[in-house]
Amino acid sequence: MNFLGRDIISMNDLTREEINYILSRVPEVQNHPNKASLCNDKVSAMLFFEPSTRTRTSFEVAMRNLGGKIGGFYDANITSTVKEESLWDTVKMHDGYGFDVIVIRHPLKGAARVAAEAADIPVINAGDGPNQHPTQTLLDLYSIRETQGRLDGISIAMVGDLVNGRTVHSLTEALLKYENCRLIFISPRDLAMPRSIIDKCARASIDRGVTFVEAGRIEDHIGQVDVLYMTRIQMERLQERALAEKFRSIYRLEASMLSDAKPNMKIMHPLPRVTEIAQDVDETQYAYYFQQAKNGLLVRETLLALILGAIT
Ligand code: NCD
Numbered sequence: 001m002n003f004l005g006r007d008i009i010s011m012n013d014l015t016r017e018e019i020n021y022i023l024s025r026v027p028e029v030q031n032h033p034n035k036a037s038l039c040n041d042k043v044s045a046m047l048f049f050e051p052s053t054r055t056r057t058s059f060e061v062a063m064r065n066l067g068g069k070i071g072g073f074y075d076a077n078i079t080s081t082v083k084e085e086s087l088w089d090t091v092k093m094h095d096g097y098g099f100d101v102i103v104i105r106h107p108l109k110g111a112a113r114v115a116a117e118a119a120d121i122p123v124i125n126a127g128d129g130p131n132q133h134p135t136q137t138l139l140d141l142y143s144i145r146e147t148q149g150r151l152d153g154i155s156i157a158m159v160g161d162l163v164n165g166r167t168v169h170s171l172t173e174a175l176l177k178y179e180n181c182r183l184i185f186i187s188p189r190d191l192a193m194p195r196s197i198i199d200k201c202a203r204a205s206i207d208r209g210v211t212f213v214e215a216g217r218i219e220d221h222i223g224q225v226d227v228l229y230m231t232r233i234q235m236e237r238l239q240e241r242a243l244a245e246k247f248r249s250i251y252r253l254e255a256s257m258l259s260d261a262k263p264n265m266k267i268m269h270p271l272p273r274v275t276e277i278a279q280d281v282d283e284t285q286y287a288y289y290f291q292q293a294k295n296g297l298l299v300r301e302t303l304l305a306l307i308l309g310a311i312t
Contacts, residue, residue: 001017001018001021001312002312003018003022003303003306003307003312004306004307004308004309004312005121005122005307005309006122006306006307007116007122007123007124008122008123008124008125008134008135008303008307009112009113009116009123009125009132009134010113010125010131010132010134010170010173011132011134011137011170011171011173011174012173014134014174015177016177016178019138019141019174019177022138022299022302022303022306023138023141023142023145023299025302025305025306025311026142026298026299026302028302028311029298029301029302029305029311030298030301032311035065035066036065036066036067037066037067038066038067038305038310038311039063039066039067039068039304039305039308039310040067040068042063042066042067042068042069042100042101042304042308042310043068043069043070043071043098043099043100044059044063044068044069044070044071044072044099044100044101044102044103044304045071045072045094045097045099045101045102045103046059046060046070046071046072046073046074046103047072047073047090047091047094047102047103047104047105047106047115048072048073048074048075048076048104048105048126049076049081049104049105049106049107049111050105050106050107050127052074052105052126052127053271053272054270054271054293054296055105055126055127055133055135055136055296056074056105056126058293058296058297058300059103059124059126059300059304061297062297062300062301062304063304065297065301066301066304066305066310068100068304068308071094071097071099072094072099072103087106087111087114087115087118088114088118091104091114091115091118091119091123092118092119094119095118095119095120095121099121100121100122100308101121101122101123101124101304101307101308102115102119102121102122102123102124103123103124103126104123104124104125104126104128105126105127105128106127106128106129107129108128108129109128109129109130109131110128110129110131111128111129112124112125112126112128112132113125113128122307124303124307127166128166129166129237130163130164130165130166130169130234130237131166131169132166132169132170132173133166133167133169133170133270134170135296135299135300135303136166136167136170136171136270136296137167137170137171137173137174138299138303139292139293139295139296139298139299139300140167140171140174140229140268140270140292141171141174142295142298142299143266143268143288143291143292143295144156144226144227144266144268146295147227147264147266147288148226148227148264148266151175151178151181152178152179152180152181153178153179153180153181154175154178154181154182154226154227155181155182155184155224155225155226155227156175156181156182156183156184156225156226156227156228156229157184157185157186157218157221157222157224157225157227157228157229158171158172158183158184158185158186158193158229158231159186159187159218159228159229159230159231159251159253159276160186160187160191160230160231160232160233160251160276161187161191161231161232161233161234161237161238161247162185162186162187162191162192162193162194162231163187163190163191163192163193163194164191164234164237164238165231165232165234167231167270168185168193168229168231169193169194169197171229172193172197172200172201173197173200175210176200176201176204176208176210177208178208179208179209180208180209180210180211181208181210181211182210182211182212182224182225183201183210183211183212183213184212184213184215184221184224184225185212185213185214185215186214186215186216186217186218186221186251187214187216188216188247188250189216190243190247191233191247192214193214198212198214218251218253218257219257222257222258222260222261222265223260223261223262225262225265226262226264226265226266227265227266227267227268228253228261228265228266228267228268228286229268229269230251230253230267230268230269230273230276230277230289231269231270231276232272232273232274232276233247233248233250233274233276235248248274248275249274249275249276251276252275252276252277252278253267253276253277253278253281254278254280254281255278255280255281255283255284258281258284258286261286263285265286266286266288267281267284267286267287267288267289268288268289268292269289269292270292271289271293273289277289
């Protein structure tokens with residue numbers, strides 16, 4: 001399998017075998033005797049048109065840990081975007097400045113795909129609006145496999161803003177490549193999983209034994225799942241202010257709600273959390289979100305090493 005120069009735009013572009021391959025290479029990068037110089041002469045362009053904490057920092061640290069360098073911007077307001085330069089031209093410029101890979105985050109669905117068309121160098125989608133966030137999904141899958149020992153047959157509840165949350169879109173599409181998963185989508189009706197993804201779930205139920213259900217309350221499902229995947233309400237993507245306010249604090253997981261949980265159940269969250277996980281949950285055996293975020297560094301190091309040809 002060869003990832004040299006490969007764009008990572010959507011989980012739909014990766015086969016199950018390719019996903020497994022990427023995850024299986026993590027130990028090699030971590031234990032590599034020359035880890036600190038694997039990407040010695042490489043430079044990553046960070047084009048961040050949207051705020052980010054974990055994705056940005058872990059990509060930066062990953063690149064530095066492999067001996068690479070970083071350029072680009074984290075605030076589009078200080079770039080020529082404010083002079084109405086197009087995304088296409090902005091990407092073209094970075095393509096021509098000797099960078100080896102572009103990591104892009106943008107508020108518009110499809111922006112990473114446009115960037116990949118504009119650039120000759122590989123492009124990694126670090127989140128395009130409400131659409132996809134494939135590297136988050138790779139670290140989510142890594143975290144699920146680390147804690148549950150498998151990806152087939154996983155029972156997972158995804159909770160929150162399922163219409164606007166890109167992490168749950170990517171994660172669902174990835175899990176549909178595995179056998180016999182059970183997916184429980186918990187949201188208010190107005191924030192339900194998009195129909196296009198529900199249709200894919202229906203197809204996977206025939207092809208791969210996937211089962212899925214749409215529900216409204218967390219309490220009814222905690223005892224059944226291996227993974228409780230919490231997400232925040234995406235306030236910045238909700239056009240209607242009244243709707244945003246109505247749902248702002250609709251879900252709140254507290255330690256007292258976890259008495260029926262399976263012993264090895266893990267609570268995951270792409271972070272940032274707002275009010276959907278109370279702080280008393282952090283002290284329970286179920287909380288995994290901070291470790292999950294740390295896993296992001298390992299997975300992003302591995303992905304960069306593969307795409308930049310430092311390992312095969
Ligand atoms: C997520 C994102 O940006 O989509 N954060 C992340 O990358 N870890 C989740 C979110 O913003 O809600």
